[in-house]
Amino acid sequence: MKIHTNIAIMIVCIVLGVILAWQYKSIDYNVKAASLQNKRVDELKDELIREKKNNEDLAKRNADIEKRNREFEDARGKISETTKLLNEELGRARTIAGMTDVKGKGVIINLNHSDLTYIEDINILELINELRASDAQAISVNNERIVATSEVRTAGRFIMINGKQLLPPFEIKAIADPEKVEHTLKMIGGIIEKLEAYQLQVEVKASDNIVIPKVRDDGTVLKTDLLTPVKD
Amino acid sequence: MPVKNKQIIFLLIFMILGFVFSLQLKSNLKFNMQKTSAQYTLEDLKKQLEEEKLRGKALKTEIKKNEKKNEENLKSVVDEKHDEELKNRHEILNAIKLKAGLVDVKGPGVIVKLDDAPARTNENPNVLIIHDSDVLRVVNELKKAEVQAISINGERIVPMSEQVCAGPTIRINKRKYAAPFVIHAVGNPDQLYDSLMNSETIAMMINDKIKVEISKSNNIMIPKYNSSVDKLMNSVEVLEK
Known part of the structure; x- marks a missing residue:
């Protein structure tokens, strides 16, 4: 009788132990599963916010185009009005192509080599790319305006941009928000750190009055002879 | 063992058991409720x-329509004026x-397709994937060869x-794209092709087993810039002269 009860108690204890372990696992799983779902919800929320912002931009763009459409309609029949609107469009297209001199707030970056190393195309290429990434609206290297087809090529000690030979030190000017540019360029593992690792000297200065000249328009930089406009 | 002692042990065991059950029930109930509410927000x-x-x-369709209307409007306004200056x-x-x-333009040129190298073991995965600087270099090679228009995954340059670089993707015109990257370029096809094939950029990518495909074509379509x-x-x- 005595052994019997002891065995019974032992069995009950084992069952209890198993239940406890099982429960611990189950609760743990429940907590994890819930957090996973919450994460998915957060991701979707982020995506939704992005999409909404995107649509706002699109709506604004559409409104702008509609406004211009109305202006064209209103100008119908009036030569001076039409000319004015046409000139506006022309100015915009020129500026986007890099065919106007522009002025604005921005930064001047001085890039020079040391006794040990030369500046290569990729150094300048990456620097320009980072400036673009920080929303620059116009860039020049030694006053050569960077346009859509501007190459950067190492040619011995020169760098060639827009088919023109440039010598160091390089002065890279950009019209952009100076704070944003400095933030992008100077972050840890950023482009300045990289350039300095190559023993190059980099200096960034903000300025309120940056003037960037237009690209030369002799048909050698912006060629379009092989481009056929597509009208749908 | 006296009877009283045994009863106490049983009492204890059942108390723990009861506690365990109620805890489990609560956890499951809570999870189910959270699940339905999360499911609901998810949907x-x-x-x-x-x-x-x-x-x-x-x-986007609306913008396209309006831009077209814009161009047509301008054209008709200019046409009906018969004014040389305006036409010019x-x-x-x-x-x-x-x-x-x-x-939107079309013309002769090349198409470059870049894709990550197939995964290999014992290898730094960093060399297997395409980086922003790879794309930047390839585009620069095209520019060296007097390219006239470029698009990457449909984004006009x-x-x-x-x-x-934007995490596992590359940001172009503020939009994120993942590999494979398809670069369309209009220019002299031979010049573009040779410039790429003779470049260190492409040689190094092929060496890293990055998938590179370059083909010439006489009819390459490149869309216009599609953002604000x-x-x-x-x-x-703008400084007027």
């Missing part, structure tokens, strides 16, 4: 996202828009088009 969010995407699509200006505008990347034009120039002041 709801998915639906909202779908709606926003549809709205975006509709807006309109032609200049079209020529400049071609240079600015504001027109304009003067201020960035190609920067104002954002490209709203903080510059």
Whole structure:
């Protein structure tokens, strides 16, 4: 009788132990599963916010185009009005192509080599790319305006941009928000750190009055002879 | 063992058992409730996202329609005037828009396809994937060979088009794209092809087993810049001469 009860108690204890372990696992799983779902919800929320912002931009763009459409309609029949609107469009297209001199707030970056190393195309290429990434609206290297087809090529000690030979030190000017540019360029593992690792000297200065000249328009930089406009 | 002792042990065991049961029940109940509420928001969010995407699509069609109308309007206004000066200006505008990347174009050129190298073991995965600097270099090789228009995954390259790393993707014109990257370039096909094939850039990528495919074509289509034009120039002041 005595052994019997002891065995019974032992069995009950084992069952209890198993239940406890099982429960611990189950609760743990429940907590994890819930957090996973919450994460998915957060991701979707982020995506939704992005999409909404995107649509706002699109709506604004559409409104702008509609406004211009109305202006064209209103100008119908009036030569001076039409000319004015046409000139506006022309100015915009020129500026986007890099065919106007522009002025604005921005930064001047001085890039020079040391006794040990030369500046290569990729150094300048990456620097320009980072400036673009920080929303620059116009860039020049030694006053050569960077346009859509501007190459950067190492040619011995020169760098060639827009088919023109440039010598160091390089002065890279950009019209952009100076704070944003400095933030992008100077972050840890950023482009300045990289350039300095190559023993190059980099200096960034903000300025309120940056003037960037237009690209030369002799048909050698912006060629379009092989481009056929597509009208749908 | 006296009877009393045994009863106490049983009492204790059943108390723990009862406690365990109630705890489990509570946890399951809570999870189920959270699950349904999360499920509900999840469905709801998915639906909202779908709606926003549809709205975006509709807006894009609308913009396309309005831009077309804009061009037609301008053309008809100019045509009905029979004014030489006006006609001239309109032609200049079209020529400049071609240079600015504001027109869909076609022409001869090359198509470059870049894709990550197949996964291998014992290898730094960093060398297997395409980086922003790879794309930047390839585009620069095309520019060296006098390219006239470029698009990457359908994004027209304009003067201020960035190609920067954004996590596992590359950001171009503020939009994120993942590999494979398809670069369309209009220019002299032979010149573009040779420039790429003789470049260190492509040689190194092939060496790293990055998948590179370059083909010439006589009919390459490149779309116009498809984002807000104002954002490209709203903080510059144009100096008139």
